[in-house]
Amino acid sequence: MNTPQTHPPASLQHLKSEGDINLSPHRAAWARDNLDAGTHHWLAEDAEFFLHQALSTPCLDVLRKSEGIYLEDLQGRRYLDFHGNSVHQVGYGHPRVVEAIINQMRELPFCPRRFTNLPAIGLAKKLAQLAPGDLQKVLFSPGGTTAIGMALKLARIVTGRYKTISMWDSFHGASLDAISLGGEAIFRRGIGPLLPGCEHVPPPDARHCLWGCAGKCSLKCADYIDYVLEKEGDVAAVVAETVRCTPFIPPPEYWKKVRAACDRHGALLILDEIPIGLGRTGKMFACEHYDIVPDLLVIGKGLGGGIFPLAALIARKDLDVAASTALGHYTHEKNPVAAAAALATIECLESEGLLENARRLGEHALGRMRTMMEHHPCIGDVRGLGLLLGMEIVTDRRTFARAADTAEKILYRALASGLSFKLTMGNIITLTPPLTITLAEMDRALDILEDCIGGVEHGPELRVRLGEIGSPRTEIPGPGKPNGEPNGELASLADHFSAGRV
């Protein structure tokens, strides 16, 4: 038998991607100061019985309830949930979704393969009606990762090719095929070999751009996709998130260029809208902002109403060519309860004007975030589309170097004040509240956020570092440039890792 080994990372740096780091000293300090003995007990039990992994176990806190836009922990602390893993478009426990689920559970709780059922048919039909262009054929699966896998299989069958182009820093799920597409070290490093033929290109992240775009995309990254498609000559598909959940928001012409390049070179365009589809950006599907139609569109997350795991692959009608291959074959492929939850969710999105609310409150929030930027030098950039909002925390606006330590301090202050959000790439405060949020709730959350930013900025170390702020300029941080952040992150890392608790 092989000797089991633990793998404490040499640095936390490569963990700074998809979410906040569960091994960080800031996390440990927060737990010490904010959690009572009861909660510590349950966290220790969690750490005892769950396999430890980056981004989850050991965990932050123990929840007992969620409702609307709130989470509540064992100590009765309530968090405004601006994270929600992007499943909570309609809030937690929306009464119409819960009712649809209960009714369906009483009638037909499961549907074995070879049968179908009315909620599943109704949902497939509804998605085909909602989806743009000729995206009219649907397959369901129990999660986004598996739906991405089905899209990859279909692309291979349709094109007779296997290569893909996807983006560095992207995420498409945690299975081996999905991490082969994804571009984050936290998932890929030390775990290969991955799928062959997965080429990666720089994403349309104008703030950290290889071509030095300094915030205004020159579209060279789109031209580069065309270039790689041409050089490879036999790529099956370009796979990308329409708007990266970080977020970075490509300019309007970006997707038109990529669409045209795919057509020119016989590659399919697969858009992953798992966290951002179903209204988050203010339109039902993010690709509608760009006036293009992919060949395959993947959605998930909030499709199950924040209760059921459910995802869907929506394909061009004429790509229904794999009748003799099992593309999905997932046990819960046509789960009637999940389908009923999804139908009720879509009904809420439509009848409660949630897309309009996402647009309106997204603009309001972005306006306030721009004003915050005028007053807080550690904010290097703010951006958003609907209720997908991001605020980039930097050490210096001239270099745009990522201020991950500062961002973490802001996060833990915010958690202590009742606001939960996600950090991506270490330094980007990513705000994804439910689309049901009210103006007053949004303002409260932004007040908390601004307060925490101010509090961290006026801490002694930061006051010195941020004392002299210049106007933004075009330089991007190069490898090895010091970012001016303290490097105390490893101080107690080994302790956390071996003790297995926060």
Ligand SMILES: Cc1ncc(COP(=O)(O)O)c(C=O)c1O
């Ligand atoms: C862009 C993107 N694609 C795919 C996935 C994977 O979805 P799931 O976790 O449901 O498998 C996620 C999940 O976070 C995601 O954000």
